[in-house]
Amino acid sequence: MFLKNVWYVAGPSSDFGEDVVSRRICDRPVAFYRKSDGSIAALHDRCPHRFVPLSMGQREDDSLRCGYHGLRFGPDGVCDDKPAGDQENPAKICTQHFAVEERYGYAWIWMGEAENAKPAMIPDFSFITSGEFKCEAGYLKVQGHHELITDNLLDLSHVNYLHPQISGGSHWSEWDNRVEVDGNTVWSRLSRPNQKPGAFQKMLWGSDSERGDGRGDVRWDAPSVLYANTAITEVGADIETSGFHTPSAHFLTPETATSTHYFWVTGRNMAKDDEKVSAMMEKGVGEVFETQDGPMVEAEQEAMGNSTDFLAHKPLILKADAAGIRARRILRKLIRDEQETEGSTAVQEVVE
């Protein structure tokens, strides 16, 4: 059960060009290609005639021709050429098309009806393109339900245990921990004045201070699009405008119910021109996800079998789960509301 009327990251803009790329999102195959005007077309990658992927066919101008029996579809999903001699009106033959927006270096796809797409709903990730931060990016596939990764990111208490090499000297429970809900957005905010920088911060902060004021914020938006920022600044300074910041983006796009495309970006405002640091961060962050978080989430999914109903397994709830539970509830409500709306629409159609 996926939320449809929301934006999912389909991939970095650079993934999409003239060649057709097929990528499964919310368990639907989608064919992406860049049109002659430079924008990205996205079609349900399935011919309505024999269900084969349109991406197995050929691109013709801004259209896709099915490689089996030759039906051709425009970027609006409407058939614009069909085998001559057939009785069908091509304009009545369709495959679903999706709205795509490019922002912050990524292509975002709206999985509901394209005409309902609301670009204003794309959450703010301007740190990626603002120039203020040097960013590294990566991708991994996780064999687990996307919310299990959301849980991981909204509960940083795991850093002490799963990532001892990057955790600071202090235990997360010594930090002030606040959960804020703002509409459908959830914030998990950690802060601690006058604490020792972690090993990684020490290296790049660029300050000789033995202590600083620390911050660790994570923001969630439906369905599983997260922003995080870890920061340290001089004791008493304004952490909003000073210090060492490492904002990051975590775009979790369900491939299927139990597998997730994980696109990540991590930025820094120190040592921005140091290529060694860039290489270290790209490799280091990728390794943390691939060898620590990924396997742990996959073990969790495996223990749940193919189930995606985490709560049905009656997990023990700890204090640190507060943000994850809020996010889970909001997503459940959004999906339920969406289904009810579709349900009532269906009823109206019957009445007409």
Next chain:
Amino acid sequence: MFLKNVWYVAGPSSDFGEDVVSRRICDRPVAFYRKSDGSIAALHDRCPHRFVPLSMGQREDDSLRCGYHGLRFGPDGVCDDKPAGDQENPAKICTQHFAVEERYGYAWIWMGEAENAKPAMIPDFSFITSGEFKCEAGYLKVQGHHELITDNLLDLSHVNYLHPQISGGSHWSEWDNRVEVDGNTVWSRLSRPNQKPGAFQKMLWGSDSERGDGRGDVRWDAPSVLYANTAITEVGADIETSGFHTPSAHFLTPETATSTHYFWVTGRNMAKDDEKVSAMMEKGVGEVFETQDGPMVEAEQEAMGNSTDFLAHKPLILKADAAGIRARRILRKLIRDEQETEGSTAVQEVVE
């Protein structure tokens, strides 16, 4: 759901000799071996005692001895030797046996009760053994329901798109297209007078004519046994008795509900002694099936999941699907009739 009272091709005669061959047909494992009189025995490859394949045991004369506890079965499926000292009457211990007919160089198996087998129901493929044609043959396994391949063969409109290298200069829609139903046999007949030969025909026809009368016929019999013939002759000549003909056989035998044994034969009445042409045809036809039709059908099956109920997926129906739909309806009816007959038999048995 498979039709039982019908002939399936088990394989070329040369596949079956003294050694026991196990092949899954209609999702039943069958053990084949050639008896001392040269005919082929076919037993349900499953001992009724512990269900293990009889083909894991030993052949003894014309019987098969189970390799686990020694029950032995004759080619009629009746136990003809059992562990001494047991109380059971061996003649009451049975595994199903199947009727096998060899014709046109292939072994045909009747999947219903052997005593009901009707050899006269084997469709005509005399082109293979008539001597009139030089034939090449091959095999591939397709991970798709057999009717999806039937659809492929009964709708040659795909040739223009899936096999551009062998399609002629004209589009299939320019051909006269007729579907004929004769009892339980379906014919899809394409014809076009005064047209340009295709590239392949040009090479082998043996005529310098720039144009000829063309023909493309496909015949279907249940469950999925197809004959096809593509021909070209001089304009105005009798195409039945002259010109270049390339008859072919397509024996589609379900292995399971979603995988199919595809045995094919392709013949030609020109350049019959040219070994280079023979090699080219064997390689070329095999490659077309393995790299073009096979992957497309497998993509179609994959898009349908494990489902075999094609119509439940609400496909768009085009004019070129007419023959495939007829074949599908006939097979459905034959299966339904067979099940009703079995049902009424069962009732009678209860009455007795």
Next chain:
Amino acid sequence: MFLKNVWYVAGPSSDFGEDVVSRRICDRPVAFYRKSDGSIAALHDRCPHRFVPLSMGQREDDSLRCGYHGLRFGPDGVCDDKPAGDQENPAKICTQHFAVEERYGYAWIWMGEAENAKPAMIPDFSFITSGEFKCEAGYLKVQGHHELITDNLLDLSHVNYLHPQISGGSHWSEWDNRVEVDGNTVWSRLSRPNQKPGAFQKMLWGSDSERGDGRGDVRWDAPSVLYANTAITEVGADIETSGFHTPSAHFLTPETATSTHYFWVTGRNMAKDDEKVSAMMEKGVGEVFETQDGPMVEAEQEAMGNSTDFLAHKPLILKADAAGIRARRILRKLIRDEQETEGSTAVQEVVE
């Protein structure tokens, strides 16, 4: 459906040391480790918080710390340390722990509530450690339900067919064959006076006699723990106290419903110091299981699909199946009784 209140072999004692070993038993992952007092701890290998295996975490003294969010569990399954600052009382956080007994060189695990474990229920395998026999041991994984292997061992009529290389000159039906049920223990007893020794016995018996009195006993205890002994002695001598004996143990521990850990031990009271004989037996017995019994049982399971309900497949029942059927009935009854007891307990709890 597994019997819980019974002993299963988890593995040879030497498998378990300081490092945590995770092994799936009755479809539950279990984490084993040897405590500082030398005894073996066994915990359900699943943290109640996020379900990940505790074996992915770290051992701390006699406890296991979860590698995800740091909950720590003692060998009694009770949480003994948790992330500081949490509101939960750690003593209320538990994972199941299991009783483990070491006997005869093997670790036995009781899959029911640890406090109900009855060490006296471990069947007698003192031949392994008595010193009277030189023993070899091995392990294989069989992709089949454990009762299919029980059937194999309780019906030695298969030896003539599946292991012709080790069967004697006589057919099993020439032996006296008795099935005895003693409480929940089943014995299958074969005996034959004045018969020729088999090839293997001839080599090691150490007697020049052309004939001897033979014995072949197999004992079953729930769920699938078997003892076997094949013996030969001089005609008329007391076979209990003389002759060549090859006792063996067959510990069949369900991994899942359709896969089984098979731990085996085979002993001999002749040529005990001959290392060549030891090597031959270790290799020979292992090969018999891996290349003959294992594949046959796996073929049987495959023919049954994923089903574990053997009788639902309506097997032919032969005289030699008598012992296997008794064992199957007893296990069914034990499981049913256990479920009814659990059911009535549940009712009482409701009444309270």
